[in-house]
Amino acid sequence: MNNEQAITETVLESKATEEPIIKIEGLEKSFGQNDILKGVDLEVRKGENLVVLGKSGSGKSVTIKCIIGLIYPDAGEITVLGKKLSDLNYKEMNELRLRMGFLFQGGALYDSMTVRENLGFPLRKSPTKIPRSDKTNMIENALHEVGLSEAIDKKPSELSGGMQKRIGLARSLILHPEIMLYDEPTTGLDTVTAREISELILAMQKKHKTSSIIITHDMACAKITADRMVVLKEGVIIASGTYEELENSDDGYVRSFFN
Secondary structure (H helix, E strand, C coil): CCHHHHHHHHHHHHHHHCCCCEEEEEEEEEECCEEEEEEEEEEECCCCEEEEECCCCCCHHHHHHHHCCCCCCCEEEEEECCEEHHHCCHHHHHHHHCCEEEECCCCCCCCCCCHHHHHHCHHHHCCCCCCHHHHHHHHHHHHHHCCCHHHCCCCHHHCCHHHHHHHHHHHHHCCCCCEEEEECCCCCCCHHHHHHHHHHHHHHHHHHCCEEEEECCCHHHHHHHCCEEEEEECCEEEEEECHHHHHCCCCHHHHHCCC
16 A cells, blocks of 8 residues: 555545534424424535435425424434534524524525625624624625625615525625535526526535535536435435435435436
8 A cells, every 4th residue: 555545545534433513313303293204314524515305395404494493303313513402502502503504495685685784684693793894894705705796785676586595695604604504595596597506505615614414306406516415205314325326226216316
């Protein structure tokens, strides 16, 4: 074995033993008689883009809502950035949320606010006071990263769906979160714009070294963004692998997403 091979193996062994950024064990959640999650086990590694596939109602969105504490599971354990969510009080959970960014389907921009005001909103929640001049720079830099500097004083209603998604992404990243959660980030967009958003997600991951979960039905988005993919079926994870590995799976249900 030469030195280069030895170094490569050492790096791989180091990554394999790293504690996952997100670890989910035996997650269960029901709504009335409807069992949504039936024992989900899932890990996200540092710096990884993990894509979650699954049909509507399979529990994809419920899983990420449990991760950010919007929904409380019935059973199981979630550990995020080394902290067990079940051990956290309200204040501690809010502090943890500041280390995570979310981009949900609608972009969730405030219609009554300008783009500048929308991006300034999360800065109010920063644990340390940010000087006004620094806030301005942070907002301008975030918009520059998504290619929309000129939209700073516009209202969301003046922007296209793709532009609103870009603004939502800029707002989610403005505090440089360690984790990003995406719920159908390309839904409702045309093919070209969806590809642009997918490539932007990948670029932001590489620049900010975020660890991400991406829920999507858009296989083009999955192919661009995924380091690894998992398939959720009837409340449990049934497959895990790269895009190419799952595309060539022996399981017909898994392959059905690629047809």
